[in-house]
Amino acid sequence: MQGVRFSSGAASFSLEADAENVLRAITPTLDPNRHKGQAERSKSLLWVCTEERSKSANISSLFWSGNIAVIGGCREYTGAPYFAAISALKIGADLSHVFCTRDAASVIKSYSPELIVHPILEESYSVRDEDKSFILENVLGEVDKWMERFDCLVIGPGLGRDPFLLDCVSKIIKHARQSNVPIVIDGDGLFLITNWLDLVSGYHLAVLTPNVNEYKRLVQKVLSCEVNDEDAREQLLSLAKRIGGVTILRKGKADLISDGETVESVSIYGSPRRCGGQGDILLEGKFLFPSFRLFFCEWLLFVCVNCVAIFLSWARQIVTDENLSISSRNPTMLGCIAGSTLMRKAASLAFENKKRSTLTTDIIECLGRSLQDICPVP
Numbered sequence: 001m002q003g004v005r006f007s008s009g010a011a012s013f014s015l016e017a018d019a020e021n022v023l024r025a026i027t028p029t030l031d032p033n034r035h036k037g038q039a040e041r042s043k044s045l046l047w048v049c050t051e052e053r054s055k056s057a058n059i060s061s062l063f064w065s066g067n068i069a070v071i072g073g074c075r076e077y078t079g080a081p082y083f084a085a086i087s088a089l090k091i092g093a094d095l096s097h098v099f100c101t102r103d104a105a106s107v108i109k110s111y112s113p114e115l116i117v118h119p120i121l122e123e124s125y126s127v128r129d130e131d132k133s134f135i136l137e138n139v140l141g142e143v144d145k146w147m148e149r150f151d152c153l154v155i156g157p158g159l160g161r162d163p164f165l166l167d168c169v170s171k172i173i174k175h176a177r178q179s180n181v182p183i184v185i186d187g188d189g190l191f192l193i194t195n196w197l198d199l200v201s202g203y204h205l206a207v208l209t210p211n212v213n214e215y216k217r218l219v220q221k222v223l224s225c226e227v228n229d230e231d232a233r234e235q236l237l238s239l240a241k242r243i244g245g246v247t248i249l250r251k252g253k254a255d256l257i258s259d260g261e262t263v264e265s266v267s268i269y270g271s272p273r274r275c276g277g278q279g280d281i282l283l284e285g286k287f288l289f290p291s292f293r294l295f296f297c298e299w300l301l302f303v304c305v306n307c308v309a310i311f312l313s314w315a316r317q318i319v320t321d322e323n324l325s326i327s328s329r330n331p332t333m334l335g336c337i338a339g340s341t342l343m344r345k346a347a348s349l350a351f352e353n354k355k356r357s358t359l360t361t362d363i364i365e366c367l368g369r370s371l372q373d374i375c376p377v378p
């Protein structure tokens, strides 16, 4: 469906994003000449952005790889980082890494041999005070070895809230920012940045994907008021603006997306089941298109969250001439629209088959078919 936009002051509002068109436009064709982890970008971007945004978007990069990393996974939560990382691969990422605690690593590895798992994070209970600074340095060293190769970091699925762990992750966010690596923040990553907004404030390559609770906490902290569903679009716009133009995907019955300049919504399909982990899928969608780094798109939460990551990276390399109406839009917005669309379509297909017993793994299995329905490959 073609999106309908209207203006309210300086901001532009769209009733419903032209979701499937966006998804089609940013999904790269399968090219037999490309090899794993690298592909030449011959496309240019037309996205008309502020000078500040264009600086942080690093739009001059020439290569993309579809290399995604998830920072998350602790003693309590191993499902969330797994859902996020595997959905990146299912959508089209070349490589998917997970940086998690030692306790979570062997569990996550045992779910899938496809994932590259780094057991480098530590929680307070396993660290002596005198060892903390050494361990922190070690964690940063390990992540930095890879940082330049990542098209996008997904921060927070199943991270937990241990103070030492969150301290390490704050430093990782700072390093990602210095290296202009796009980040999608979800789950406990949102708990972290809600308390330390400076970590993402003003970073235009940051995408936040709050659920109902996470959104409530953000609104209370940043706007010092309660969530107002009557003026949901205006409130989301103000929130994104107040955090310096980050992109926010507010998950719900309709997914609302804003970068502080425009607001769009995706409300197609979906499923009446609310099983834990759907958000994790969405994350990768954002990066669905290789080069989160060049132009990002966020996706389906765990499944969806990772969908955003992939699409975001694909959106950063859109061809201008054929898709003028698409390539002139903020890639983080495009990534979120594509991720949300794919996640919702997959959830709807899964529900058709499994009804009340639909689980996140069923939705992940429907990602490929959903993408095929929208962007068929022969």
Ligand SMILES: NC(=O)C1=CN([C@@H]2O[C@H](COP(=O)(O)OP(=O)(O)OC[C@H]3O[C@@H](n4cnc5c(N)ncnc54)[C@H](OP(=O)(O)O)[C@@H]3O)[C@@H](O)[C@H]2O)[C@@H](O)CC1
Binding pocket: 076, 077, 078, 079, 080, 081, 156, 157, 158, 159, 160, 161, 186, 187, 188, 211, 213, 214, 276, 277, 279, 280, 302
């Ligand atoms: N299969 C898996 O592995 C899955 C793992 N998942 C992972 O779970 C984590 C939380 O994500 P979620 O979506 O449950 O968070 P959310 O709705 O804000 O909170 C719900 C309620 O719980 C409470 N609460 C949370 N953490 C708390 C803590 N450490 N200690 C105390 N209270 C805590 C919270 O309280 P409040 O924050 O309001 O104080 C609220 O009342 C996150 O890492 C996510 O990735 C999910 O993605 C699902 C699939």
Ligand SMILES: Nc1ncnc2c1ncn2[C@@H]1O[C@H](COP(=O)(O)OP(=O)(O)OP(=O)(O)O)[C@@H](O)[C@H]1O
Binding pocket: 187, 210, 211, 212, 251, 252, 253, 254, 255, 270, 271, 272, 274, 275, 276, 277, 278, 279, 280, 281, 282, 300, 301, 302, 303, 304, 340, 343, 344
């Ligand atoms: N009421 C709803 N109707 C239809 N779809 C919904 C509804 N609520 C959420 N969704 C879809 O489910 C996806 C996950 O949203 P949800 O609010 O469950 O995230 P979450 O709580 O972070 O999930 P997770 O359990 O992975 O942490 C969203 O992308 C959204 O499109």
Ligand SMILES: [Mg+2]
Binding pocket: 186, 187, 211, 279, 280, 301
């Ligand atoms: Mg979540």
